[in-house]
Structure formats: structure tokens, C-alpha cells
Amino acid sequence: MTGIAGIARQVERRTGIKTTARDVENILSCLQRVSHFWEVVYLSQKPFNIVAETVGILINEGLLENREDGTIGLTQAGKELVEVYRIYPKRHYACPHCERRGLDLSEFNELIKRFEQETKDRPEAVIDYDQGYVTSKTVISRIAMMAERGDLEGKKLLVLGDDDLVSLAAGLSELPQEVVVLEIDDRIIDYINKKAVQLELPVKAYKYDFRQSLPGEFVRAFDTFTTDPPETIEALEVVMKRGLAGLKGEGCAGYFGITKAESSFVKWREFQKMLLNKFDVTITDIIEDFNQYVNWGYLLESIRDDYSFVQVKPKLNWYRSSMYRIETVSGFSGVDNEPQECELYLDNEALIYKPVSLTK
Ligand SMILES: [Fe+2]
Numbered sequence: 605m606t607g608i609a610g611i612a613r614q615v616e617r618r619t620g621i622k623t624t625a626r627d628v629e630n631i632l633s634c635l636q637r638v639s640h641f642w643e644v645v646y647l648s649q650k651p652f653n654i655v656a657e658t659v660g661i662l663i664n665e666g667l668l669e670n671r672e673d674g675t676i677g678l679t680q681a682g683k684e685l686v687e688v689y690r691i692y693p694k695r696h697y698a699c700p701h702c703e704r705r706g707l708d709l710s711e712f713n714e715l716i717k718r719f720e721q722e723t724k725d726r727p728e729a730v731i732d733y734d735q736g737y738v739t740s741k742t743v744i745s746r747i748a749m750m751a752e753r754g755d756l757e758g759k760k761l762l763v764l765g766d767d768d769l770v771s772l773a774a775g776l777s778e779l780p781q782e783v784v785v786l787e788i789d790d791r792i793i794d795y796i797n798k799k800a801v802q803l804e805l806p807v808k809a810y811k812y813d814f815r816q817s818l819p820g821e822f823v824r825a826f827d828t829f830t831t832d833p834p835e836t837i838e839a840l841e842v843v844m845k846r847g848l849a850g851l852k853g854e855g856c857a858g859y860f861g862i863t864k865a866e867s868s869f870v871k872w873r874e875f876q877k878m879l880l881n882k883f884d885v886t887i888t889d890i891i892e893d894f895n896q897y898v899n900w901g902y903l904l905e906s907i908r909d910d911y912s913f914v915q916v917k918p919k920l921n922w923y924r925s926s927m928y929r930i931e932t933v934s935g936f937s938g939v940d941n942e943p944q945e946c947e948l949y950l951d952n953e954a955l956i957y958k959p960v961s962l963t964k
Pocket residue numbers: 699700701702703704705706707
């Protein structure tokens with residue numbers, strides 16, 4: 605029988621993502637609590653590809669069984685293994701009221717309703733731009749958080765990419781002075797502009813690709829930026845650059861979500877170093893699971909199809925991200941605003957990444 609450390613080494617070899625024995629223990633812990641692959645991905649807070657390979661190997665080793673109804677569960681050998689290694693069922697104490705965000709939204713009930721009503725005819729998520737939008741509660745929580753921190757009321761807000769329609773929610777809240785959306789998808793630009801005119805909101809969307817310089821009129825023009833970036837390290841760098849180039853100077857803030865499903869902690873560490881050392885900002889908040897995404901239609905066709913337990917429709921909103929808030933502190937003097945080519949969507953931690961053995 606392969607030990608836990610041996611399984612971790614196999615997973616690392618297959619995924620190219622650093623994997624520790626503790627990662628495998630964590631997944632075994634989750635497998636004692638839930639029996640759907642996507643729930644294990646959510647509960648373990650580990651990259652999708654690590655969870656997929658770990659589960660695949662555990663099945664091969666006879667420690668886990670893949671049942672006909674698509675669920676997975678420990679075999680007798682698996683149960684003996686977790687006992688020997690003292691791996692216990694995952695504990696989970698998420699607050700059901702605020703969904704872990706720590707915000708009371710009772711003042712925003714009307715806004716949630718209004719936002720849902722006004723965006724019923726929103727464009728659906730498409731794969732071309734890695735889209736997948738968040739729940740209405742998430743959108744309004746973003747508004748509440750920015751408002752609470754003094755980053756929204758009477759302020760100018762820059763939204764970089766907005767399939768979540770945060771701009772419209774911000775406009776409907778009547779808090780910001782002005783909202784500018786920079787977006788690559790014409791469907792979303794047109795939708796936001798049409799709604800903004802219809803509802804008389806101080807919101808305007810323009811066509812923009814992150815890889816271009818931020819247009820001059822938007823440089824040093826905003827108090828706050830918010831974005832939901834693609835998660836290759838290069839994309840994170842470019843998106844931060846554009847957001848920060850848009851800020852007026854010291855004491856301004858940026859908000860964005862980073863997942864664990866598509867970003868390992870090795871990537872998190874690299875990114876955090878970049879924030880502190882290269883961009884000279886401070887990280888004021890990281891709120892786990894703040895952003896909850898509505899399951900998007902193209903998921904199963906866009907990901908690996910070598911494991912049947914992966915090709916199962918998710919039941920819960922399993923894809924979440926941690927909300928980062930960064931702030932420009934004393935001495936912040938802006939960032940360079942040069943055009944920059946980069947791979948936006950694909951690295952070996954991305955959902956759409958297919959291990960080499962699977963690509964033709
Ligand atoms: Fe709570």
C-alpha cells in the first residue's frame with residue numbers, strides 16, 4: 605500500500621503543483637464528510653487538479669470507491685488508512701447567516717431585490733473570457749463592504765471586467781459619485797450602458813483589454829477599484845497594475861477575489877510578495893469564501909474528462925473566492941502603465957488545464 609507521502613508525490617508528479625502529505629490528509633478528511641467530488645473541492649480549499657488526481661489515485665489504490673451514482677466514498681481499506689494516520693472527518697463551522705462574510709445585509713434587502721429584478725435579462729457567462737458570475741448576495745456584500753470601509757460613498761469606482769454587474773449594483777445603491785467599467789466583452793458593455801441609461805445611473809462602460817495601457821483619462825482618477833481577475837500569475841500582475849494605475853494615490857483601495865480552486869498557496873505566496881514588494885501596497889483583508897459563484901453552464905465541457913467522478917454536475921455553489929482588500933499607503937507613487945502581453949487564463953492550476961497525458 606502506498607503511504608500518504610507517496611500519494612502526495614504521485615499527485616505532484618501528475619499535476620506539476622506542489623503537493624504535501626497534509627494536502628492528501630485534508631482531502632481524506634473531507635471524504636469522511638461529503639461524497640461528491642465538487643463538495644470535496646470546496647471543503648478542502650485545495651486546487652481542483654490536486655483534488656482530482658488525489659481522488660483518482662485513491663481509487664486506483666483501492667482506498668476509495670467511485671459508485672454508480674457518481675458519488676465517492678472510502679472503502680474498508682480507506683477507512684483503515686484514515687484510522688492508522690489519525691485523519692478525522694473535516695470540521696466545518698461556517699456561519700449560515702452571513703455565509704462567512706461577517707456582514708449583516710439587512711439594510712440591503714431592498715437593494716438585493718432590485719438588483720435581481722433589474723438584471724434578470726443579463727448576458728450568460730461564456731468561456732471566451734473565463735466568465736462565471738457571483739450570486740446576488742455576493743454582489744451586494746461587495747457593495748456593503750466597500751461602503752463600510754469608506755471606499756464607495758461619494759467616491760469614484762473603477763470596475764475592471766464586470767460580468768458580475770457590480771457597477772449596476774453600485775449605481776442602484778446610490779452611494780458612489782461615479783462608476784466606470786472597463787470590459788472586453790461587447791455584450792456586457794452594451795448591457796451595462798443600456799441599463800445605466802434606462803435607470804439613470806452614474807455608470808459608464810468602455811471596451812478595454814487588460815493587456816493595453818490604462819487610457820490616460822482613467823489614470824489616477826479613482827478612489828477604489830474592484831475586479832475579479834483571471835488567476836495566472838501574469839494575469840494577476842497585469843490586472844493589479846491596471847487597477848493601481850487607476851487610483852488617485854495614497855489611502856485608496858482595491859478589492860478582488862482569489863480562489864483556492866485555481867490558485868495553490870505557492871501561487872498565493874508569489875502573488876502576495878508581488879503586492880508588497882512590487883506594488884508597495886498593504887493587504888488589509890482576506891475573507892475566505894466571500895465570493896460565491898453561480899454554477900456556469902460550460903463547466904463540464906471545459907475541463908478534463910478522464911475521470912468520471914469529475915464529470916458530475918455540481919450541486920452546491922462550490923466555486924468560491926477569498927475577498928482581498930488592498931490599500932495604497934503612505935509613499936505610494938503609482939505603477940507603470942505600459943502595455944503587457946500575457947497568458948490570461950491557462951496555467952497548470954487552472955480548471956481548464958488538462959494534464960499532458962490527456963492532450964492530443
Ligand atoms: Fe455570521
